[in-house]
Amino acid sequence: MNGRPCVDAAPLDEILAHYPASETALIQVLQDVHRAYHYLPCDVLAKVADALDVPLAKVFSVGTFYKAFSLVPQGRTIVRVCTGTACHIRGASRLIEEIERQLEIKPGETTEDMGFTIKTVNCVGACAMAPVMIVGETYHGGAEPAKVAKYLAETEADHEN
Numbered sequence: 001m002n003g004r005p006c007v008d009a010a011p012l013d014e015i016l017a018h019y020p021a022s023e024t025a026l027i028q029v030l031q032d033v034h035r036a037y038h039y040l041p042c043d044v045l046a047k048v049a050d051a052l053d054v055p056l057a058k059v060f061s062v063g064t065f066y067k068a069f070s071l072v073p074q075g076r077t078i079v080r081v082c083t084g085t086a087c088h089i090r091g092a093s094r095l096i097e098e099i100e101r102q103l104e105i106k107p108g109e110t111t112e113d114m115g116f117t118i119k120t121v122n123c124v125g126a127c128a129m130a131p132v133m134i135v136g137e138t139y140h141g142g143a144e145p146a147k148v149a150k151y152l153a154e155t156e157a158d159h160e161n
């Protein structure tokens with residue numbers, strides 16, 4: 001394990017109750033686990049392996065294969081900035097600088113309160129809206145550095161609801 005304390009098992013128990021105890025449910029269980037914990041905690045993966053009767057190595061290999069999964073804790077909201085060509089040309093780096101300034105972290109890092117993680121991504125298929133910034137599930141096309149605080153605040157309000 002990685003030295004982190006064990007996480008609350010209650011969400012996992014609830015997730016496992018929805019699926020057959022079989023390897024066929026592995027990816028769906030991992031998706032639900034990621035949604036519940038915002039990452040795949042090592043101790044949870046060990047319990048998933050036991051519950052589905054799948055070798056732990058297989059669970060880890062699935063957990064590391066898919067980019068959507070993270071083995072390290074993520075913020076409650078992932079802030080993605082597209083750095084594909086169209087977004088790069090239209091000022092993605094200025095957006096990233098402003099997000100870094102507001103959150104005081106760099107891409108790949110998570111704020112101390114676990115509120116946000118910043119990630120850079122390749123073209124998300126919305127080049128006509130460049131530059132694109134995605135806060136949680138919300139796409140902001142034509143994103144402007146001056147509006148970054150507003151984009152982030154809207155999500156924080158969602159967290160409080």
Ligand code: FES
Nearest residue numbers: 082084087123126
């Ligand atoms: S380059 Fe950013 S959406 Fe295509």
